[in-house]
Amino acid sequence: MSKVTIIGAGAMGSALVVPLITNGHEVRLWGTELDNKIIRDLKNGKDHPKHKYPLPKAVKPFSEEELPAAMEDTDMVIMGITSDALGMIFERVVPYLKPGMIIGSVTKGFEYATDGRVVLLPDILKEKLPAELKDSISFVFIGGPCKAIEVVWESPTSVCYSSANLEAAKKLQATLMTPVYRVEANTDVIGTEICAAMKNAYAVGLGMAEGFKKRKGFLHNNTKSALFTFAVAEMGILSRALGGSLVSVYGLPGVGDLEVTGEAGRNRTLGEVIGEGLTASQAVAKMKAEGITVEGYPAIRFGYLMAKQLEQEQKLFLKELPLLAGLYAILYEDAPAYETVTILLQQCTGAYKQ
Amino acid sequence: MSKVTIIGAGAMGSALVVPLITNGHEVRLWGTELDNKIIRDLKNGKDHPKHKYPLPKAVKPFSEEELPAAMEDTDMVIMGITSDALGMIFERVVPYLKPGMIIGSVTKGFEYATDGRVVLLPDILKEKLPAELKDSISFVFIGGPCKAIEVVWESPTSVCYSSANLEAAKKLQATLMTPVYRVEANTDVIGTEICAAMKNAYAVGLGMAEGFKKRKGFLHNNTKSALFTFAVAEMGILSRALGGSLVSVYGLPGVGDLEVTGEAGRNRTLGEVIGEGLTASQAVAKMKAEGITVEGYPAIRFGYLMAKQLEQEQKLFLKELPLLAGLYAILYEDAPAYETVTILLQQCTGAYKQ
Incomplete structure (x- = not known):
């Protein structure tokens, strides 16, 4: 005992x-x-x-x-x-x-x-x-x-x-x-921690695919699954750039925690209202007014800043992270969500690199 | 053209x-x-x-x-x-x-x-x-x-x-x-094809976690995410035993396709009614009576038989696949779903092996 x-x-x-x-x-x-x-x-x-x-x-x-x-x-x-x-x-x-x-x-x-x-x-x-x-x-x-x-x-x-x-x-x-x-x-401390921090950011993106349904009138489950796959791949790129491995990314902290975070919760909800058509500024103001804090919102900014740091240190290229860059543009520059996601998906790759 | x-x-x-x-x-x-x-x-x-x-x-x-x-x-x-x-x-x-x-x-x-x-x-x-x-x-x-x-x-x-x-x-x-x-x-033809076939099998398991909610009166999202992670890990073991790689397993055919298949559909529904309390025999009979074919049902049997073949050829150990073995026991031997899933989760590992 x-x-x-x-x-x-x-x-x-x-x-x-x-x-x-x-x-x-x-x-x-x-x-x-x-x-x-x-x-x-x-x-x-x-x-x-x-x-x-x-x-x-x-x-x-x-x-x-x-x-x-x-x-x-x-x-x-x-x-x-x-x-x-x-x-x-x-x-x-x-x-x-x-x-x-x-x-x-x-x-x-x-x-x-x-x-x-x-x-x-x-x-x-x-x-x-x-x-x-x-x-x-x-x-x-x-x-x-x-x-x-x-x-x-x-x-x-x-x-x-x-x-x-x-x-x-x-x-x-x-x-x-x-x-x-x-x-x-x-x-794999680094892998576990980068997934713990970034799964909230990427879950905002998964929520957007849910919101697209209301906006367009039809399901976007294919889109959500593609975003899910690319989110895992990007967490892997971040982990390795920071000196971590893929053990946690492809295990419970990465694949597993992203699954549960994308199913429900505030991060997903923030993405969903943006996917439906609110600008990020409107969506964030609305959640602030309701006293709701969404971990994914600062995580997108912190994650993006960290990726820029890593690029400066020549540990990765920001262009390897089109999903993170797209989420940053949507959340912090009011880029249009549907168009941005459609374009970033053409740049993403789920290709697994050892 | x-x-x-x-x-x-x-x-x-x-x-x-x-x-x-x-x-x-x-x-x-x-x-x-x-x-x-x-x-x-x-x-x-x-x-x-x-x-x-x-x-x-x-x-x-x-x-x-x-x-x-x-x-x-x-x-x-x-x-x-x-x-x-x-x-x-x-x-x-x-x-x-x-x-x-x-x-x-x-x-x-x-x-x-x-x-x-x-x-x-x-x-x-x-x-x-x-x-x-x-x-x-x-x-x-x-x-x-x-x-x-x-x-x-x-x-x-x-x-x-x-x-x-x-x-x-x-x-x-x-x-x-x-x-x-x-x-x-x-x-990675083998990785892509084993995921294409087995995602339906594992989606039945994901559905069970949804059914547990009704049976127990509270959510089992943690359980679902754990099953998701271990399903991906087992698809990796099968792919490698067959001579494939992990490229597809951790990419769109594995992680991605399992996500969309677990979100909705017949495989998930079959698992859900079993999770709620029907025996597999009852659930399968019910779906047959309604003229519904569920790809995951034969996939669990085929996958299990293939794993046994691979064990005979000394390419894997069946005990590395507790989730597949548990799904087989539930679907084909009417093992009790909640108890079986609780026990198999103690044997599963999401540990990533290169």
Whole structure:
């Protein structure tokens, strides 16, 4: 039995309580200042307000000021923080870390590093570690198709844990894996993280094909499948340009997570309304007015900026990524969606290159 | 301009009329005895009864007894025949073939060869060629996500033409490609054909995850995405065991075609009713009573038999294909769907092997 502290009581961090409790671990769920209501509800025995479903009673909720207690003698930490707050919150956790600890992370996306470059989140976490812990802390990044609520419901789920230290990934795997929460382990951190970040961007494109149906009066399933294939191919190009492999791209973090993200959700919805005929400016303004944040929208911009960085470093050619460039033009330059997609599909290739 | 004869006036063969006419070719559409009504309707200027939508007026329809006229001086042939009749109909076409001709095929699936082995359809076509034509006729196999009706509507579509003779694939590509019907060419005939045949089988599994929602009262999107990922991985194992590569598996014929096949259609529906709680025997009997044929049902059996052949030849281990084995157990041995899928997911791996 281990003591595991989950940092952030949002939907995904809280969902991991379920396999951890199934496996008999002591689970502390710490909420940030944004999670006050969640922690209060859990302390009062109510359902988790994001899941609208009960969590196992054995979980121990900790409020923002109780971080020291939540971290006391803990064996493992799992970061379940939104991407924009990850670095800031991780700084608060760092003083409690000890050599040999494993830090899991379900946070996905891009950020700016202190030097202004666009980076994946592993770089943000590593940047915050003090020198004396840099070699003794292992990070494990969690990818794959995983709607949080389905982990709580115990729908059979398969995910991927990636770490530069395969033993750390396997240790976290052994801690969380259950008959309905299956974990694969690999060392392709970059592949897993680029897919985790970019699947939201490409899902906006898949949504557009759904919207074309309403606009044109007939299905565009062929278009959606072509976009799906080319999205996977482009995630592969990005992974390799960043030094990752294709293991995760063609596995659960890439193919699998894009499938579930394209099925439903806010990213798809944003694409759908643009496909139906709204300009991106109108669609984004509408979702902002409704208080809806769509991860795919900044992901398209971050992904495009990162691709430009990689081109400058001669690690890829931007013209190898016509789908990403087209999504950027549609979302940030109000290029017409139908015409842009039709043209970019003539430039895309699903051709697999080893 | 070329003269192109399409053999079989079903939905897919007839759909290819559209890009061919767009490109200014002379197109002859020949119907078998099963297509009499279709050819009669087209000759009378009516909509194609399968598409319920008009075909370009320039197409020349030929009825069963007009095969000599349909084949006269033709440059290329495209076979659009159901898999069970492909060999028989191709025998009737053979006398009209000339050295150097290209034969395209949109037919997908498995058949028994004359020696009783389960084979992919390219072997059936090659078997029927007379010795003097074996080296001078090039076959091109068409795969990728392509609902026929969307080709007729001109929804942007991307497909893959595979041939042992890349020049032949490129020639057919140049003949058919339009701004809305994009064609990639490769030499991975086996990969393209195993995906074309097996995507129907695996789509039955994807449908089951949809059915689990009704059975359990909550979504199983995570389960569906995991099944999707593992289906792609198993198509890769089958392709390589047969001597194919991963080019098509991770491209339009594999990832792409599985996506469109899992979205909707009869294969998915069969899986869905089984996922909801019908036994496979009940579900198959119900669909037979309604006169519905589901390609995925025989494909699961053929695929399983082929995998057993390959195991005997020491080209793979059946235990590498837990999803296919599980689908066989559910569909042909009435194994309980939910329990079987939950257990097989613990054995599956999306791990990408070069």
